Amino acid sequence: xxxxxxxAIATPMGSGGIGIIKISGKDAFLIAASIFQRSCDPxxxxxxxTPPFFSSLRSHRLYHGHIVNTDNGKVLDEVLVSKxxxxxxxxxxxxxxxxxxxxxxxxxxxLDLVLKSGARLAEPGEFTKxxxxxxxxxxxxxxxxxxxxxxxxxxxxxxxxxxxxxxLKTTIESIRSTLLDILTDAEAAIDFPDDxxxxxxxxxxxxxxxxxxxxxxxxxVDQYENARYFRxxxxxxxxxxxxxxxxxxxxxxxQQDRVIVTPIPGTTRDLIExxxxxxxxPVVIADTAGxxxxxxxxxxxxxxxxxxxxxxxxxxxxxxxxxxxxxxDDIKIFETAKQKRLIMVINKIDLVEDDFDLxxxxxxxxxxxxxxxxxFARGLERLKDLIAQLATxxxxxxxxxxxVPNLRHKNALEKSLELAVSAAQEVRxxxxxxxxxxxxxxxxxxxxxxxGVSAREEVLDQIFSxxxxxx
Ligand SMILES: Nc1nc2c(ncn2[C@@H]2O[C@H](COP(=O)(O)OP(=O)(O)OP(=O)(O)O)[C@@H](O)[C@H]2O)c(=O)[nH]1
Ligand SMILES: [Mg+2]
Numbered sequence: 001x002x003x004x005x006x007x008a009i010a011t012p013m014g015s016g017g018i019g020i021i022k023i024s025g026k027d028a029f030l031i032a033a034s035i036f037q038r039s040c041d042p043x044x045x046x047x048x049x050t051p052p053f054f055s056s057l058r059s060h061r062l063y064h065g066h067i068v069n070t071d072n073g074k075v076l077d078e079v080l081v082s083k084x085x086x087x088x089x090x091x092x093x094x095x096x097x098x099x100x101x102x103x104x105x106x107x108x109x110x111l112d113l114v115l116k117s118g119a120r121l122a123e124p125g126e127f128t129k130x131x132x133x134x135x136x137x138x139x140x141x142x143x144x145x146x147x148x149x150x151x152x153x154x155x156x157x158x159x160x161x162x163x164x165x166x167x168l169k170t171t172i173e174s175i176r177s178t179l180l181d182i183l184t185d186a187e188a189a190i191d192f193p194d195d196x197x198x199x200x201x202x203x204x205x206x207x208x209x210x211x212x213x214x215x216x217x218x219x220x221v222d223q224y225e226n227a228r229y230f231r232x233x234x235x236x237x238x239x240x241x242x243x244x245x246x247x248x249x250x251x252x253x254x255q256q257d258r259v260i261v262t263p264i265p266g267t268t269r270d271l272i273e274x275x276x277x278x279x280x281x282p283v284v285i286a287d288t289a290g291x292x293x294x295x296x297x298x299x300x301x302x303x304x305x306x307x308x309x310x311x312x313x314x315x316x317x318x319x320x321x322x323x324x325x326x327x328x329d330d331i332k333i334f335e336t337a338k339q340k341r342l343i344m345v346i347n348k349i350d351l352v353e354d355d356f357d358l359x360x361x362x363x364x365x366x367x368x369x370x371x372x373x374x375x376f377a378r379g380l381e382r383l384k385d386l387i388a389q390l391a392t393x394x395x396x397x398x399x400x401x402x403x404v405p406n407l408r409h410k411n412a413l414e415k416s417l418e419l420a421v422s423a424a425q426e427v428r429x430x431x432x433x434x435x436x437x438x439x440x441x442x443x444x445x446x447x448x449x450x451x452g453v454s455a456r457e458e459v460l461d462q463i464f465s466x467x468x469x470x471x
Contacts, residue, residue: 005031006126007119009107010097010470019102021111022470023119024091024127029054029083031117032096035110036081038065054096059085067098067110076113077106091127092134125467129460132452139452139463140168143406146466147231155230155280159404167403169451171216176447178212179420179440186437202427209424213443217417223403224410229314229391231404233282236387237309238345239337240319241329242266242290245347248374249319250274250287259287266290269302271309279388286313291336292329307336315390316340317383322358322371323351334364343386344369350376405450408459412446419443 005025011018023031033054057063061083067076080099089095098114100106115121123129125146132142140163147160182205189196238246242265250259254274260267272287286309289302310316316337320330346358350373368386372379405413423439448454 005119006122006130007031007111007114008122008127008470009111011102011107013104013107014102015104016102019100019107021098021100021107021114022122022127023096023098023114024089024093024122024130025119026094027118028094028096031114031119032081032083032098034070034117035067035113036063036065036079036098037068037075038063041065054083057083059083060088062099067100067113069113076109077101079110087134087136090136091130092136093130122469123464124469125464125471128467128471129464132460137164138166138169139455139460140172140409140450141166142452143408143463145471146463147406149468149471152233152275152282153230153277153280156233156282159227159231162403168220168405168409171220171403172447172451175213175216175416176444178208179444179447182208182423183437183440183444186433186440189433190437196433200433202430205427206424209420209427213420214417214424217413217420220403220405220413221410221417224405224407224413226393227404228407228410229281231406233284234278234315234387234391235284235286235313236315236317237286237288237306237313238317238319239288239291239306239310239333240345241292241321241327241333244290244319244321244324245374246290246319247287249317249345249347249372250285252374252377252380253285266294266296266299269298271302271305278384281388281391283387291333310337310340313340315387316342317345318342318367319345319347320358322346322349322356326358326360331361341390342367343383343390345383346371347374349373349378408463409450412450416443416446419446 003026005023005027007021007023010020010022062080063083064080065078067079068074069076077100082097082099084095084097086092086094098110100110111121125142128137128142128145131137132139137145144160144163148157148164151157151160185200185205189199192199238249240246243263247259247261247268250272251257251261254276256274258274259272266289268287268289270289274285274287276283276285288306288309289299291303291306294300294303318333318337320326344360344364344367346369349356349371356371368390370379370383370386372383419439420443423436423443426436426439445454449456449459452460
């Protein structure tokens with residue numbers, strides 16, 4: 001267990017009302033005592049401070065005073081200091097927070113002083129990592145912290161806050177404990193082969209596996225699929241021939257004249273990304289260069305970039321011009337994107353009759369389609385509904401209080417699901433308990449990885465490296 005004392009600036013750097021420096025670890029009070037002069041203390045006492053000074057202050061209270069550089073007696077700032085005794089703290093260690101005025105120089109100087117006084121600069125996410133290592137939160141809750149910080153819409157925030165309450169952890173713990181019960185029986189059956197009939201009832205074991213393990217795991221995997229875009233965001237590209245109106249749609253959706261629109265085909269040459277919120281889904285939308293056969297070297301690069309972007313996208317808006325019949329270029333564009341989830345967007349319907357229907361090849365008939373006019377803002381709500389529906393499946397909008405695993409969780413859930421299904425089948429087939437126990441033990445380990453009871457060091461490193469310093 002790490003036990004040195006760490007410190008970092010916990011607020012964003014910049015000018016503002018308040019900035020916070022956080023110190024956590026066994027020497028947090030000693031360090032703070034050596035640089036903090038309470039308003040009610042007689043001046044000049046800092047060097048004589050001994051650990052009992054800070055320990056005598058009441059926990060979870062704010063104290064007014066000044067940060068003083070003891071080397072030269074210089075006052076760095078007027079501050080409020082909070083002292084929090086372990087274990088009722090974020091990290092479960094002794095914690096001090098120094099509330100200073102927020103400015104680059106003042107925060108930097110005070111942090112320097114704290115580091116000189118014996119703390120080490122915290123790594124990204126290290127405070128939260130300690131909260132996890134000291135058993136205050138599990139891994140899913142630690143991940144929820146970073147999700148809360150990074151939430152881009154209210155809905156993604158809702159998911160993250162429900163996870164920080166520990167919903168996923170409780171569900172995983174309950175599946176694990178069911179599997180542990182079965183494993184205990186299986187091991188007893190191995191040790192006492194003569195009493196197998198009394199120890200394990202195959203039908204019961206299968207039913208428990210089905211109802212309490214397999215069904216629950218399947219539901220969690222489904223929930224990942226249905227709601228992951230609220231959490232992770234959706235990457236979407238608008239593609240089509242030159243001049244069909246891609247940039248006009250992008251500008252409409254983000255409600256800004258961000259991209260140049262002209263009647264000249266080939267206006268957009270580079271790929272331009274923006275973010276927007278569609279029914280709570282954080283969407284990254286990219287306007288792309290019109291795709292067609294060309295020798296223009298600039299356009300060729302733009303087209304290559306578009307093709308690369310299509311591969312990494314979750315959803316493609318394939319745009320066509322209602323006033324212009326399809327060409328070979330449209331067919332080629334369809335071919336490059338057909339592996340992806342597509343919406344056909346027929347633009348410029350202001351130029352055609354109301355009962356217009358674009359003639360499209362038969363195989364395109366099943367692809368969701370929407371008629372719009374980017375110029376006159378028609379059909380945009382329908383387009384947004386369709387995007388949300390395609391991203392989230394049946395019940396797009398209701399995510400409140402749902403447990404939504406992330407990709408790391410989902411991979412482990414799928415693996416344990418596979419193992420549970422195979423264990424149930426083995427019980428059915430009368431496979432020896434030695435083999436069944438292997439599957440069940442591995443399923444338990446996989447689930448343990450999610451909450452962190454059996455997580456490897458590199459998994460932890462990967463999770464905590466996503467944090468900023470100071471959290
Ligand atoms: N009538 C009408 N014109 C539109 C509509 N959408 C775009 N336009 C016009 O079509 C022309 C091309 O629009 P852009 O948005 O630049 O088209 P683009 O697909 O981005 O074109 P490239 O960047 O060249 O590939 C402009 O003159 C737009 O004003 C529409 O819904 N109706
Ligand atoms: Mg354009």
